[in-house]
Amino acid sequence: MNYETVDLKIKQQCAYITLNRPERLNSFDMKLGKELHQVLKNISTNDEIKVVILKGTGKGFCGGGDVKEMNKAKNKPQFLRELTKAIHKCVLEMRYMEKPIIAAVNGAAFGAGFSLMLACDIIIADKKAKFGTAFIGIGLAPGCGTQLLSKLIGYQKACEFILTSKIFTAEEAEKLGIINKAVSSNNIEKEIETYIEIFQNFPSIAVGKAKMLINRSLDNSIEQHLELESITAAFTAGTNDFSEGVKAFVEKRKPKFTGK
Secondary structure, three states, rough: OOOOEEEEEOOOOEEEEEEEEEHOOOOHHHHHHHHHHHHHHHHHHHOOOEEEEEOOOOEEOOEOOOOOHHOOOHHHHHHHHHHHHHHHHHHHHHHHHOOEEEEEEEEEEHHHHHHHHHHHOEEEEEEOEEOOOHHHHHHOOOOOOOHHHOOOOOHHHHHHHHOOOOEHHHHHHHHHOOOOOEEEEEEEEEEHHHHHHHHHHOOOHHHHHHHHHHHHHHHOOOOHHHHHHHHHHHHHOOHHHHHHHHHHOOOOOOOOOOOO
């Protein structure tokens, strides 16, 4: 299927999703929101795909919501309600998808684009990339991202970045634990390839269930979560990959996982 605002390529069990509105810094309009959600939904049910890479075309990752579209909207409250819901669908699909999603952040990630980045599981960014929540700067309450950021860096730091619309660097983001690594632009692909190789060879069912557990741990009580861990471990113990993993361990060799 062809998309106007998103480019999708699948190669060697890896899905490469590229936001493709470079003339608007890949900012969200309704079409991008709907097309990205459709792509993510299709990928989530494709058992052949082990890892997802999300990146942006041109000079940036994603500039957030399309402010020009907001300005043109006759009914601005209704437009923002619909746009934020479209973005939320993408975020939820990303967090619920039982596949690792790696953000390759080549430049600016602001507002909803910053939130989209936070919804990824591993984030590799260009050292020159800039981040910011951006909403307050245009007189808008944040339409997404406040929960993800608060859980990452704590209440006071989240207030500092969100309430003041502070712009910060990739290196600052790395120190705060917002991103995994800040690297030079010519090393982003090399760093991403390292992770791709790991997930291509890892047991995809166990990786997916581990991602689910990490996400659920953010809200579960300890009793709920221990029970969920026990149920999930028992489920993965029924897979071919577990049988291969323990057999390889006993035989002192590298396992050959098949994703089954």
